Amino acid sequence: xxxxxxxxxxxxxxxxxxxxxxxxxxxxxxxxxxxxxxxxxxxxxxxxxxxxxxxxxxxxxxxxxxxxxxxxxxxxxxxxxxxxxxxxxxxxxxxxxxxxxxxxxxxxxxxxxxxxxxxxxxxxxxxxxxxxxxxxxxxxxxxxxxxxxxxxxxxxxxxxxxxxxxxxxxxxxxxxxxxxxxxxxxxxxxxxxxxxxxxxxxxxxxxxxxxxxxxxxxxxxxxxxxxxxxxxxxxxxxxxxxxxx
Amino acid sequence: xxxxxxxxxxxxxxxxxxxxxxxxxxxxxxxxxxxxxxxxxxxxxxxxxxxxxxxxxxxxxxxxxxxxxxxxxxxxxxxxxxxxxxxxxxxxxxxxxxxxxxxxxxxxxxxxxxxxxxxxxxxxxxxxxxxxxxxxxxxxxxxxxxxxxxxxxx
Numbered sequence: 001x002x003x004x005x006x007x008x009x010x011x012x013x014x015x016x017x018x019x020x021x022x023x024x025x026x027x028x029x030x031x032x033x034x035x036x037x038x039x040x041x042x043x044x045x046x047x048x049x050x051x052x053x054x055x056x057x058x059x060x061x062x063x064x065x066x067x068x069x070x071x072x073x074x075x076x077x078x079x080x081x082x083x084x085x086x087x088x089x090x091x092x093x094x095x096x097x098x099x100x101x102x103x104x105x106x107x108x109x110x111x112x113x114x115x116x117x118x119x120x121x122x123x124x125x126x127x128x129x130x131x132x133x134x135x136x137x138x139x140x141x142x143x144x145x146x147x148x149x150x151x152x153x154x155x156x157x158x159x160x161x162x163x164x165x166x167x168x169x170x171x172x173x174x175x176x177x178x179x180x181x182x183x184x185x186x187x188x189x190x191x192x193x194x195x196x197x198x199x200x201x202x203x204x205x206x207x208x209x210x211x212x213x214x215x216x217x218x219x220x221x222x223x224x225x226x227x228x229x230x231x232x233x234x235x236x237x238x239x240x241x242x243x244x245x
Numbered sequence: 246x247x248x249x250x251x252x253x254x255x256x257x258x259x260x261x262x263x264x265x266x267x268x269x270x271x272x273x274x275x276x277x278x279x280x281x282x283x284x285x286x287x288x289x290x291x292x293x294x295x296x297x298x299x300x301x302x303x304x305x306x307x308x309x310x311x312x313x314x315x316x317x318x319x320x321x322x323x324x325x326x327x328x329x330x331x332x333x334x335x336x337x338x339x340x341x342x343x344x345x346x347x348x349x350x351x352x353x354x355x356x357x358x359x360x361x362x363x364x365x366x367x368x369x370x371x372x373x374x375x376x377x378x379x380x381x382x383x384x385x386x387x388x389x390x391x392x393x394x395x396x397x398x399x
Contacts (some may be wrong), residue, residue, distance in 0.1 A: 048379030049341060049383060057373075083253045119366045120339030126281040164261055168268045179272075180279050181302060183349055188371040192263040 009088050011228045018205040018221040018228075025218035032211035039204030047201075054112045058205060059236060061091065062212040064107035067135060068170050070100030070216060074142070074168040078160035088224075090156035091231060093163055094146055095188060095223035102140035119183060127176035128184035131169060138166040282349050285328040295354050301330065301367065302349040310344055323350065330354075334362040341367035352388070 007013050040058035046056035074096040081089035111129070112122045123129065142159050149155035177186045189196045199206075232238045246254070282302035283293045295300045306329055309322035318335045321344075332350055342348060342365060352362035 016310070040380075045375035047373050048376045050373075079257050082257055083250055117338065118341055118369055121366055124281070135396060161260065164257060165264045167261060167263045168339070172268070181284070183281055183366060183368055185369055185371045188373065197368075198268070198374060199376070200375070202371050 005152060008088060011087060011232050011235075013116070014088060014240075015225055017229050018225050022135040022218050022225070023147050023219040025214055025221065029211055029215035030217055032207060032214055036204050036208035036211050043233040044201045044204050045198075050118060053114070056110050058096055058208050060107060060114060061205060062108040062208045063103045063110065064132070064240055065209055066212050066216060067100060067104040067107050069213070070096050070103060070134065071138070071163075072219075074100060075163045078124070078201060081156060082160050082164075089228040090153075090160065090227075091224055092220070093142075093160060094156070095220050097142045097146070099219055099223070101136060101143070103212075103216075104132065104139060108136065124183050125185060126182040126192050127180040128173065128182045131173040134169055135166075135173060138162070138169060142166075167174050178221070257358040284325045285323060285330045286325055286352065287326040288330060293354065295356060298351065298353055298363075300349050300351045301332075301360060302347065304329075305342070305344050305346050305348055307344050330361040332359065332362050333363050335399070336365070338365055340368055369389050 008017060020243055041055055042162055044055070046052050053131065074093045077089045077092035077096065080086055081093065108129075111132075115124075116122050141163055143199065146155045146159040176182060190202050229238060229241075259319070263364040282300035284304050285301065287293065288301055301323060303325045306322040306324045309320075311320040312318070313320070316335070317337065320331065320333050320334065322329045323332050324330075332352075334350065334352075339348075348369055349366045349369065350360060350362040351364040351366075352360055353399040354360050367399070
């Protein structure tokens with residue numbers, strides 16, 4: 001197991017492994033997201049207060065969830081890259097950033113579209129919305145810093161520190177609705193006697209979250225293949241690969 | 246773990262811990278400014294200043310909504326179950342505005358203690374349920390109340 005893990009960290013082996021796995025995960029995510037959308041948009045009942053408008057939750061919550069999960073992946077990879085100088089770890093951070101930024105952007109836009117009819121405004125500067133916007137800036141800042149240096153390794157290290165510093169924002173986003181009075185409502189309780197959402201509504205939601213995770217897995221592998229090729233462009237195995245194609 | 250890696254690990258831990266502490270202290274210092282709204286209790290305690298714009302959040306008191314005929318002006322009472330503040334607003338209300346609903350109003354408090362709102366935002370709770378379930382709960386509650394009323398009468 002450990003030997004396999006070690007082998008996986010070697011770029012040529014990883015390139016092949018990712019190329020094999022990514023298409024399968026991609027199709028799987030398409031299937032899971034289609035199932036989740038069908039459950040959310042057709043099977044789930046309308047909400048007693050918000051009617052059919054609440055259905056945007058099936059995109060908003062999974063993307064908001066992913067925006068934080070991807071950041072944690074990025075920050076942990078950055079820490080591994082800094083401490084163990086693992087080649088692949090910095091590549092993981094660099095590949096995750098644009099995906100995380102996209103999820104954050106989708107969460108902000110869908111939240112805004114949801115806010116207008118329900119709250120009466122597209123945007124307010126409450127703690128939840130503001131901290132999520134800061135998350136988007138962190139992703140964008142990471143990407144800018146990562147590419148700001150001639151030497152890729154310098155950029156990797158500088159941006160890894162930014163990723164680490166930004167991790168404090170994650171608990172702030174998560175607990176913002178508990179620590180402060182916000183316009184954004186608190187977290188919904190799904191299970192137990194005080195559950196605030198019936199299974200007919202939360203099962204499609206969880207399917208969507210799983211679908212988004214599989215989608216992320218598929219696309220980070222694809223992006224990692226590109227990262228690995230760029231970073232290893234002067235090595236013999238990449239030249240052999242290019243010569244072959 | 247080699248000494249170099251251990252050193253790097255310590256540096257990473259120190260960076261994260263340092264930033265977390267700085268953030269915690271900073272947020273603590275800005276606590277009041279980060280509150281999106283005051284509650285009627287806080288307003289009654291004088292946390293918000295007369296004549297200044299601020300936000301106030303609470304529930305629309307049951308039976309308090311009065312619409313002036315021929316205009317868009319609405320009078321209602323905002324309560325947090327301990328204190329209440331009368332509010333007046335002229336304009337379009339959000340869809341979720343109704344009695345018993347949590348809302349946030351933005352405006353000023355005049356000298357008579359009337360809150361003149363310029364903006365009304367509806368807060369929605371973390372509860373979701375099908376309309377049939379909501380209707381059933383309402384019906385059960387009404388039946389319970391009728392039972393209590395019948396007991397009181399006999």
